[in-house]
Amino acid sequence: MQSRFSRFLFAIAIGGLFHFSGAVAFAQDGDAGNPTQWIVRESKHLRLASDVNEPELLEDLTQSFDAAVPQWLAFWGMPESRLKNWKIDGYLMRNVDAFRERGALPASITPFRHGFSSPGTIWVRYQDTRYYNRHLVLHEGVHSLAFELFGAGGPSWFMEGTAELLALHRERVIVPKRLSPESEEPARTLLAQSMDPFTINQFPRNRADTPGWGRYKIVARDRDANSLPTLKSVLKLPMELNGKVEAYTWCWAAASLFSQAPESREAFLKAASRGSDQSEAFTSEFYRDVAEDWPVLSARWRLLLNDLDYGFDWSRHRIALSTSDPRATGAPVEMRVSSDQAWHSTGQWFPRGARLRFAVSGQCQVTTDWTSGPAGISIEFHRGAPLGQLQVCVLPIASPDQGTLPPMQIQSVITKTDVARQIASGNSDADAVDSLVIQGTQEVLIREPSWVLLRINLPIDHQPIASDSALGYQVKVVPVR
Ligand SMILES: [Zn+2]
Known part of the structure; x- marks a missing residue:
């Protein structure tokens, strides 16, 4: 889930070469010494390669990514045409070392727990649940999107908060299309067959909505231990979150609050355009914009964390303060x-x-x-x-x-x-x-x-x-x- 500016610069520098090396790797089916053949699925906005031999999963991930892009743009109030030609590379990796050996994962990128992003490429470690694979692909995708739209995603509370917010969706009940025995082609109409429309920025109603996500466990644990963080302390989280799920949970909850509360919504959306500033100045300016209403936001934060659990829905929490x-x-x-x-x-x-x-x-x-x-x-x-x-x-x-x-x-x-x-x-x-x-x-x-x-x-x-x-x-x- 890391996305660091220094690495971003590096990724830009090697960008051209990088695409090339990726293409060569995929052209060589059945690499000697690597029994797993990489598969590739390509949609409008994502070209995803993986050593996980699950074509249907890759199809789901690329289609979901395409379905998320217009919703991300709508969140930031931008027209769909803004990303007409935007496309990134993605790697879903089970054997991370194999990706390093083939040059698909540059040596300059230090090991990470979940995923990593650059302006043109995302890397995600394979997860146990389909939901969480999709969540991480979307999460890293939001970082790449922020590079494209705003230069970068701002300091960690904003960058990770928005990535979590815009990656969170509900697991869909999918009726797989029956494939003919000789066909390797996965279902092309996966999304059309889901029971629920694919929608980002949704709260899970129950565990089955977001298998593997598990953030509410952390909220409940810290609530029971009286160790919930203050809103101000979330804004001061360091740039390096080191994959700590706790920190991502608080960034997400704060992003949800700021994007929902009438006192901060406008300032929060506006702040994205300053995303290339990852210093404290970004946060100071946001704070200045909402300072007058800070007591209300802090109070809303306390109420939010007191109630946050499966089934939470902002529509029941429009409190006139x-x-x-x-x-x-x-x-x-x-x-x-x-x-x-x-x-x-x-x-x-x-x-x-x-x-x-x-x-x-x-x-x-x-x-x-x-x-x-x-x-x-x-x-x-x-x-x-x-x-x-x-x-x-x-x-x-x-x-x-x-x-x-x-x-x-x-x-x-x-x-x-x-x-x-x-x-x-x-x-x-x-x-x-x-x-x-x-x-x-x-x-x-x-x-x-x-x-x-x-x-x-x-x-x-x-x-x-x-x-x-x-x-x-x-x-x-x-x-x-
Ligand atoms: Zn991240």
């Missing part, structure tokens, strides 16, 4: 918390020392069989808390720049005792649970200036089940005087 949110006036805030979105902001920030209580009414359908009140149901759980439980998150406006993120302050709002007390008070009948207002007895203390967010505890990929009336809770946030 702003540095111009007003300070809380001390008056109660009424809001609806629905099940079709994750966190909902109260739309204000609360000063240090504020104490809040909550009064909640309403029901939420949490599964096809179960409806919940704000205390949640005790039969099914998500991340250790009852499904349907109304939760509050006190999200400090200031996030640390250095080190790791402090744990999130998330707690329930209404207890089962609160519900029982309300019912026992006789102010309602069992048939009117929808209109029953439950007074929470727990107080939430604000220890530093913070946003206050609310959500219904639901699986990350929860889809609203019933009609609007069953979508959520009506909440009154009451400052305690």
Whole structure:
């Protein structure tokens, strides 16, 4: 996954010769001393050679590459015609030494764990899963694309973040075309036969969507260990990531955030055009562009890493946070918390020392069989808390720049005792649970200036089940005087 500027210069210098040596190698079928015959597949944008004798895999990789190119251009807001004649060489290597011996992998390129790119060539080590082979070919392809479009891919957080972002896609269910016994020709219509359209920049819904990718394991591990990095520290990652999957994970998550958040999207896309600058100046300029909204971006980062897992989808995480949110006036805030979105902001920030209580009414359908009140149901759980439980998150406006993120302050709002007390008070009948207002007895203390967010505890990929009336809770946030 490395792509270093010095090597880039070298690759340019040997570029012409390089293509030539590659061509000679492929012309000699069945190289003596190398029992594996290299195979070559060529599409509009990629000529891929490999010692892995899987024509169908190579066909998939080249076709996927061609399908990705217009999507990459669209991401950067460029017309498809921009890369009309762009084509690179690629090597998918099982026996890396054989590629070195034949000159297809220059000696100047030091050993790498996954892949390597130059402006005109990519090298990828063969992986166990088809998904991850495709992911790495696309990842290295994005580096080559960045050379072509922008001169280079910027510093590591940007370069690796965008490569990961634009390589991530979902495994497709492919119905292989039956080949005639004498035909060596692989299916030409592989993409047309897939069940899902091939789309980059997608979050995996489950493990089967991205076999071999495994980034969420790292997020969960560091979340459990309270060692998630701050957003600022990701921007300061060194140029050499040395194939560390952790670093790639954070670069990807940051790139996803910056390209999605309304505060940074424009600055992030604009930054690509400065890609030939791989110094700190690149990052300083990006930071200047978003500095005013940095507290919001840092807060979004904390929320993202707290939730990131299979099924995460930005469309459920459009949280209205702003540095111009007003300070809380001390008056109660009424809001609806629905099940079709994750966190909902109260739309204000609360000063240090504020104490809040909550009064909640309403029901939420949490599964096809179960409806919940704000205390949640005790039969099914998500991340250790009852499904349907109304939760509050006190999200400090200031996030640390250095080190790791402090744990999130998330707690329930209404207890089962609160519900029982309300019912026992006789102010309602069992048939009117929808209109029953439950007074929470727990107080939430604000220890530093913070946003206050609310959500219904639901699986990350929860889809609203019933009609609007069953979508959520009506909440009154009451400052305690
Ligand atoms: Zn890379």
